[in-house]
Amino acid sequence: MKSINPANGELIEEYKQMDDEALHAIVEDAASAQEKWRKNSYYERSLLLQRVAELLEERSSKYAELMAREMGKPLAQGKSEAEKCAWVCNYYAENTKKFLKNEYIKTDASESYITYNPLGTVLAIMPWNFPFWQLFRFAAPALMAGNAVILKHAANVTGCALAIEELMHEAGISDNLFRTVIADNDQTNELIKHPDIAAVTLTGSTRAGKAVASTAGSVLKKTVLELGGSDPYLILEDADVQKSAETCVTSRLINSGQSCIAAKRFIVVEEVYDEFLEIVVDLMTEKRIGDPFESQTDIGPMAREDLRDGLHDQVQQSVKAGAECIIGGYIPDQEGYFYPPTVLTEVAKGMPAYEEELFGPVASIIKAENEQEAIAIANDNKYGLGAAVFSEDLERAQFIAEHELQAGCCFINDFVKSDPRLPFGGVKQSGYGRELSHLGIREFVNAKTVYKA
Template structure:
């Protein structure tokens, strides 16, 4: 069984903390898939004529409904993928905030632009919706990953399809119900229960006008190539091994505390988690001593219990892959400072782990470790730290710890080759700021108004002067 797909064409979800099966969902037939797409397009054909203000009212209502049903959605997400219950609650709050901000900012972002042309004519740029946008999303943020692209595209006037990861199928379906209960027209946001072959066929259908995907770089390449065959636009938010620099003048206590949170948040399974910790020689020993101790104090346990710091990984194969990366790194010279042993217990748990002596050629240096494993790398000085940070095929996010915020800002702006930089803190996403990366971390942007204009037709209309 791969990704929850069983031979009888059904998706089965599993609680990663208990290894117990939760629910089974039948996959669509090909005919059902096409019918769902056609229904979404029909809903789009009506929705596209609604004003920005009317769309905003619905988005605000979705935000309210998310808050009212926060506990139900949060508990389901925790049961399906193992994140701490408080992290699930925070995720729902973020989703509601995205709805609020998009509803408020959308009318201005999407308003027509008028320009005076050099020859005396008048130009109008109309930001028109393009149709149905297909989203292929992962399991690590079952609500947020869907909301991030769906709300922006609904505000733009598009229809939205969601192919969610099999292990959080229930969360995707509950999200659809919440949207519709809040007043979103039926079929405008449709969850597609389909397999990979069906997904490829869906990409090629003439009614799908754009594709957005979040996942690994390897998967992104395959999907972008498939979409490219049909000359359709894509947005790709892919993996990363984000570097956090601890410079010579850093506040070490702040750096240690923040870097622990940045590594284990969401059980360490976040594309923009802090993953590589590049520490200058001057403060290396102090940071490592504090960081190893703090990571060693992280409690592993039931994600529904308040005292738990770290829940299970989402699937057994993900945990096994992570442990294999640790073992390969150690075989190539890395050292385990804490953790690194598979717990003998039920559930897909993996302890908070710190690797030191991390160097090029090791998975801990070159690859994304999608779980609670930190790679600590020694740098000669601040300049060397920045060089190492950029020595990666990825470029999603990163961080800088320095008491000189003006200098850190300059480094972030002029030298850090990533889409996002956090100075003296760790963050995931905020509705007001663009989210996305460069290099193998993908292309395109979401949030901050950018996501609303990724899948529009910037239509040029000219009139006599």
């Protein structure tokens, strides 16, 4: 397992893959640790999770540097990511007792209610793009609910995975209750089938989600899948075009465009199309590409060479099919896996820029005749993770967000973001289940009916 610095292509470190015997021992030890952990009170668990939050805040700069080295995230964004992880830990430490309290329901019984019990050990298969946040937004509620966690992280951020494990153990989480495993896809597939794994959560590609769901389904295990997205942002004729463009560009370029909920398709009604395009091109051109360790850098390298090359191929295929590349669209002649901010227009059905997720700093701008055509274009996609609508008529925008857009998260006059207080997840090929909020913590518990005659 190799960790390579995407800014210069240099090897950071190699990690030895665990053998099957070691992996099975880790899972079995986690099951034993979970039997003890589930008997702890919410208060006892919360004290440890609050200590995790303290360490995350204390070491946020250190973890930002680790993320910058392993996957190219600019330092300021990495620091914010670590601090957000502290927020989610504190949120569940403070709210789990309320979220999982018994719910009493009046029936023919003298007493009947729903109680929430942990499922056991949950396997978390996580991606590289937000190497701390993706894990903590699942692990904080899962641990507070009384589960054990096994982390199988993306190979290129193994250093982050091991740092998280070390952090958990230093905070007082049992050594066996939270473990990182270093395994390949075949081994992970077998771990899903292990009798001591109760459920699986995956954040990643739709292809990976289908594979995990298939394996888990064959042994009847619960899954939560947060998969790809091609988020549409609708710019209506009464939108504040300047603010809309600024928000769209910010969303498109977060984490160098490598975010499942980044703005991907800008669908603009023709009355404001020219103005919006001009502003977006200017804003994208101003962004500085460079070393993620430099404070002035807006866009770092893409995380891996194959990802950069795959994105470029999608851009080239779209241009060959008739899209126009206004800026960007080339591989820079420099070391590292950089890709410039790119704007594509004349994007139409059948092109990768219309149909697929472009996981990098590439904006697809699509002209719509009116509101109804904009909504139709937005929904004409296999994904359904996030969406946004921009309009000064808030009632109109709210109706579109609530009733018209096919997505799990719909934002009005802002870019899509995750918040511990709100459920997060998608529909269609973007997956199923929810993370965060009271819904997220209830994904990996047994909602048990208790009936007393």
